[in-house]
Amino acid sequence: MPDKPVPDAGRRSEKSRRAIYAAALALVAETGYPKTTVEGIAARAGVGKQTIYRWWPSKADVLLEAFLDLGEQAAARQGDGQGDGIPDTGDLAADLKAVLRATVDELSDPVFEAPARALTAEGMVNEQLGRRFVAQLLEPQLELYVRRLRSAQEAGAVRPGIDPRIALELFVSPLAQRWLQRTAPISHEYTDTLVDYALYGLAPR
Template sequence: MTAKTPDASRRNERSRRAILDAALALVGEVGYNKLTIEAIAARAGVGKQTIYRWWPSKAAVLLDASLALAGDADQEGGWAGLPDTGDLAADLKLVLRATVDELTQEKYDAPTRALTAAGATDPALGEQFTRRLLEPQLALYEDRLRTAREAGTLRAEADLRLVAELLVGPLMHRWLLRTAPLDHAYADALVDHVLRGALADAD
């Protein structure tokens, strides 16, 4: 019987995921400043050069780890885009509530805070963070808002990007600065206040 040839792609994907999981776990334990490639490699059970073959820095590892985490959250939520039940307010509240749930979970909180802090001081990382993580998420909001505008729910002159930022921005501000509790009630109130000025029948 001929022995099976090892599947290198499967082995590489296992190693890659182990590295991403290790980065997420460690940044939650020690913070971004104390996170090292050596520690990630040791936790993942791989050589340091394996990491450097795929990523140039710990920041790049953490960015990909956060993207993978966001993908996992989307799968858990059961949608690739925002839901469209025909009730815009209900759909937005559902998504913002899910975002609150994610941000208040430890496995999401620590790496997202670390990446946000690193991106604020590293322009190249900040640009990648915006382009690869933030912009695609805002685009999903814009797509759902565009559908609502075409259906006559939103004002014809509504600035979709501005409405999306008004929904997401205050939520992230409260989470980042911990100025007040972040909960479902706040998410619902945010949607109601934003839509009050954007709905076609708001006059």
């Protein structure tokens, strides 16, 4: 008799990991962070809760890793280059507009938007989660803008005295505020305008 194929433990683990990611993101979107539990994630994913605890120490670790993976998957599909940094074509305005348009698309995608809102809201009242959310997810993305703006400074497209970390807030912060507060729709036209205002100012040219 031919030998039976040996199960691929790595493949099985990856399948379980993906199921856990999906379950965690779905539950936090449906019920909010406080009501999401490791037991609920395990049941939704069809795994034992000990499987989750073997890989992650808490539900926060599961959710943050799942959310980070969601962003990486979206970036890979869009090919927006954020994995290596914001593209540098030599045209700062065009590069910023391109990456912000991709951000609008991501924020408008229900798959991303629902868990993002749940985690952001919880991070405002849960200081520990909020700090981890910023450190693991937000700051790495902001650093991409810092590097692109520094590159523009070196090329002479941005004044030498400008602090890139403050400058990026001119277009990133208004977008985040409008998205969080739902004061008005976000769109490509809106982020294009933010970049124009930030780079060229409000005074007559």
